[in-house]
Amino acid sequence: MKRYVQLLQILLLLSCFAGTITWAAYGYSEEKTAHPISTTADHSQFKVLQKDFKTGPEVTEACLSCHNQAGKQIMKNIHWTWSYHNKKTGQLLGKEHLINNFCSNARGNEGMCAQCHISYGAKNFKLPKTQDKIDCLVCHDTTGSYYRLPPTKGSPACSILFAGKKPIDWKQVAQNVGMPGRANCGSCHFYGGGGDNVKHGDLSSIMANPPKSVDVHMSPDGQNFACTACHMTRNHLWSGSRYQLLAKDTKGVGKPGFRRMATSCESCHGLTPHPKGSVKHLMLNTHVKRVACQSCHIPAFARGGVATRTFWDWRTAGRTKNGKGFMEEDYTQGNGEKRETYWSIKGNFKNGENVVPYYAWFNGETIYTTVDTHFDPTKPVDINHLEGSSEDSASRIWPFKRMETWLQYDKKYNNLVYTHLWGNDDESFWGNFNLTKAVARGMKDANLPFSGQVGFIKTYSYWPTTHMVAPKENALACMECHSASGRLDGIGGIYLASHDRFPWLDKTAWIAIALTALAILIHMLMRLFAGARRRQS
Amino acid sequence: MSMHRIMIYTRFERLWHWLQAGAILTLLFTGLRIHGIHTLISFETAVNIHTAVATGLLVLWAFATFWLFTTGNWRHYMPTRQGLWRIVRFYSYGIFQGEHHPYRKAFWRKHNPLQAAAYLGVKVVIFPMVWISGLIYLYLVLGGTWTGLVNFPPAVALVHTLAAFALILFLMIHLYMLTIGKGFIHHVTPMIDGFDEVDLSVVEEAYLEADEPGHIKDNADG
Numbered sequence: 001m002k003r004y005v006q007l008l009q010i011l012l013l014l015s016c017f018a019g020t021i022t023w024a025a026y027g028y029s030e031e032k033t034a035h036p037i038s039t040t041a042d043h044s045q046f047k048v049l050q051k052d053f054k055t056g057p058e059v060t061e062a063c064l065s066c067h068n069q070a071g072k073q074i075m076k077n078i079h080w081t082w083s084y085h086n087k088k089t090g091q092l093l094g095k096e097h098l099i100n101n102f103c104s105n106a107r108g109n110e111g112m113c114a115q116c117h118i119s120y121g122a123k124n125f126k127l128p129k130t131q132d133k134i135d136c137l138v139c140h141d142t143t144g145s146y147y148r149l150p151p152t153k154g155s156p157a158c159s160i161l162f163a164g165k166k167p168i169d170w171k172q173v174a175q176n177v178g179m180p181g182r183a184n185c186g187s188c189h190f191y192g193g194g195g196d197n198v199k200h201g202d203l204s205s206i207m208a209n210p211p212k213s214v215d216v217h218m219s220p221d222g223q224n225f226a227c228t229a230c231h232m233t234r235n236h237l238w239s240g241s242r243y244q245l246l247a248k249d250t251k252g253v254g255k256p257g258f259r260r261m262a263t264s265c266e267s268c269h270g271l272t273p274h275p276k277g278s279v280k281h282l283m284l285n286t287h288v289k290r291v292a293c294q295s296c297h298i299p300a301f302a303r304g305g306v307a308t309r310t311f312w313d314w315r316t317a318g319r320t321k322n323g324k325g326f327m328e329e330d331y332t333q334g335n336g337e338k339r340e341t342y343w344s345i346k347g348n349f350k351n352g353e354n355v356v357p358y359y360a361w362f363n364g365e366t367i368y369t370t371v372d373t374h375f376d377p378t379k380p381v382d383i384n385h386l387e388g389s390s391e392d393s394a395s396r397i398w399p400f401k402r403m404e405t406w407l408q409y410d411k412k413y414n415n416l417v418y419t420h421l422w423g424n425d426d427e428s429f430w431g432n433f434n435l436t437k438a439v440a441r442g443m444k445d446a447n448l449p450f451s452g453q454v455g456f457i458k459t460y461s462y463w464p465t466t467h468m469v470a471p472k473e474n475a476l477a478c479m480e481c482h483s484a485s486g487r488l489d490g491i492g493g494i495y496l497a498s499h500d501r502f503p504w505l506d507k508t509a510w511i512a513i514a515l516t517a518l519a520i521l522i523h524m525l526m527r528l529f530a531g532a533r534r535r536q537s
Numbered sequence: 538m539s540m541h542r543i544m545i546y547t548r549f550e551r552l553w554h555w556l557q558a559g560a561i562l563t564l565l566f567t568g569l570r571i572h573g574i575h576t577l578i579s580f581e582t583a584v585n586i587h588t589a590v591a592t593g594l595l596v597l598w599a600f601a602t603f604w605l606f607t608t609g610n611w612r613h614y615m616p617t618r619q620g621l622w623r624i625v626r627f628y629s630y631g632i633f634q635g636e637h638h639p640y641r642k643a644f645w646r647k648h649n650p651l652q653a654a655a656y657l658g659v660k661v662v663i664f665p666m667v668w669i670s671g672l673i674y675l676y677l678v679l680g681g682t683w684t685g686l687v688n689f690p691p692a693v694a695l696v697h698t699l700a701a702f703a704l705i706l707f708l709m710i711h712l713y714m715l716t717i718g719k720g721f722i723h724h725v726t727p728m729i730d731g732f733d734e735v736d737l738s739v740v741e742e743a744y745l746e747a748d749e750p751g752h753i754k755d756n757a758d759g
Binding site for chain 1: 570571572573579580581584585588589632633634635678691693694695698699702705706709710713716717
């Protein structure tokens with residue numbers, strides 16, 4: 001008997017060793033890599049890149065001489081088209097059409113805003129249309145020395161934007177191209193809305209190298225993911241657009257060998273993401289059906305020291321001191337930097353950090369208030385109205401950054417307006433500070449009617465909170481929602497234990513319990529009283 | 538007919554009773570937490586315990602139901618109007634006059650008619666309300682979908698809560714009843730050692746003495 005036990009122990013030990021050796025022999029290492037694909041080419045050795053390039057388009061020409069399909073591919077990408085046709089709602093979306101409640105509109109201000117269009121040489125109302133104007137480097141530079149400036153100069157009042165930049169070493173940059181890293185995407189997406197983390201709340205400069213506490217996936221101490229680890233690409237098109245979002249993934253990881261163009265948590269973590277084996281995990285997995293992963297796993301946005309803008313008031317824009325615009329920086333954010341609280345060209349701001357998201361039912365579809373939408377001016381306007389409800393099984397509870405802005409509109413026609421912000425002329429708001437003139441020009445350039453009356457309306461826009469996934473130990477505790485007053489106050493449409501009850505039932509029950517206790521007490525006293533009397537007599 | 542101390546609560550029945558009592562108290566405590574009445578433990582702990590204990594109780598009930606029907610013990614719970622009025626009259630009048638409890642336990646009738654009706658009510662109304670609504674709630678929480686039933690219907694929670702409150706009322710009266718007559722200890726003891734005084738017919742007495750000698754004690758005071 002004893003001998004068998006010994007034999008078994010030896011066998012067990014051996015199998016463990018064998019396992020380890022096999023593991024090592026096949027080279028399965030836990031090496032963290034930003035890119036799933038390693039490169040097979042050293043660009044610095046290519047002859048076509050041994051030139052002293054003087055401009056961006058010269059580099060592009062060299063790129064396209066080998067990557068001969070890349071140009072055609074990228075021109076279908078929304079980063080190039082700035083236009084998106086939502087076939088479900090029929091709405092024409094994208095930066096070339098929409099009005100947002102930050103700097104209001106890119107359309108007509110391309111001379112500034114196309115700093116983030118992947119092209120060279122844009123002008124107001126004119127984005128380049130030809131392959132040779134594609135900017136490959138903004139996404140593929142790995143040196144960190146490449147940068148872009150606004151394509152046109154604008155009003156002399158804005159000259160500060162162009163001050164003090166070291167010239168680009170085009171040859172050096174061209175010879176060091178690679179797959180896009182976080183900083184590439186971040187050079188635009190971290191600064192949307194006109195500054196670090198202004199727009200999204202969950203995309204700040206911190207995300208270039210976030211600590212694990214800010215983002216478990218993108219942190220070099222975590223998975224070290226590049227953006228494209230989730231925003232899967234195929235032929236220069238990538239998944240995960242906000243315009244039509246996958247609010248509830250019902251497919252999960254997919255079958256081996258199948259590449260899912262899905263930017264969802266479930267596409268890696270599966271449909272039952274919490275490890276099985278306990279009541280707790282069973283319960284958590286049931287939440288997946290109705291609650292987006294992000295709702296619990298991103299406890300707050302604008303974490304890590306960079307604030308996001310939460311409120312913007314265009315009503316106060318245009319104030320001057322001695323005839324000149326000015327800026328106030330009365331907010332100090334977590335990393336010690338000052339942030340604007342007033343700027344003549346934009347108005348008043350509020351900034352926020354560690355902001356608790358706004359939660360709403362969402363099925364991934366949004367209806368935009370576009371320039372041709374006429375609305376009721378007595379109510380706040382949703383720039384992008386979230387579709388979905390508890391009755392809709394495709395909906396889940398999602399977290400959002402809700403941006404609140406007092407925005408200019410046409411007071412008579414009740415629609416949003418294009419504002420001419422950027423230009424070296426006497427109508428651009430950034431330089432002349434006359435909003436009525438700027439709107440008149442913006443609408444005229446777009447061939448749209450304008451009554452001449454500018455009003456201000458309270459607007460909301462909703463930004464899905466989906467980055468800055470916290471380590472699991474920082475996920476929300478049940479009580480954040482399951483309590484008398486919690487994060488899901490007013491979400492509606494569900495019975496949320498501990499939050500919802502039937503007041504009449506509870507009241508009736510307590511009365512019944514009190515009456516029963518009273519009846520018991522009376523019965524008991526009568527027994528004692530009767531007993532005492534009997535003993536006396 | 539003569540009074541004897543005999544085994545009226547067999548080992549399984551006592552185990553059932555106390556496990557059930559423990560489970561119900563635990564479920565009430567955790568259930569009230571989930572409902573938001575108190576915050577003595579975390580919501581998470583309450584849900585975990587509530588779900589686990591409820592599952593255990595369902596298993597116990599499955600055994601108990603099987604036991605009731607295979608052993609014929611279900612007969613104790615059959616409702617009857619015979620003698621009911623005397624019991625009601627005793628609790629509302631006679632008890633204050635120093636009268637003795639009018640009911641004598643019989644071999645196949647160990648509960649008085651009022652008691653039997655109350656237990657039957659708990660078994661066929663309150664318990665099913667609790668476990669059916671509980672299972673539907675769990676089913677829905679666990680991802681089940683019925684056409685048009687995407688959300689946790691508040692009605693399910695309503696029935697579950699209603700049954701819980703009804704059970705609290707039952708427990709209050711149940712416990713109070715133990716203090717009536719010969720007192721709390723006297724009433725609880727049978728559920729611990731299994732023995733109580735029962736009015737036996739000659740045939741029943743002979744049967745017990747012949748076939749279940751361990752189930753009858755001679756020191757009966759009848």
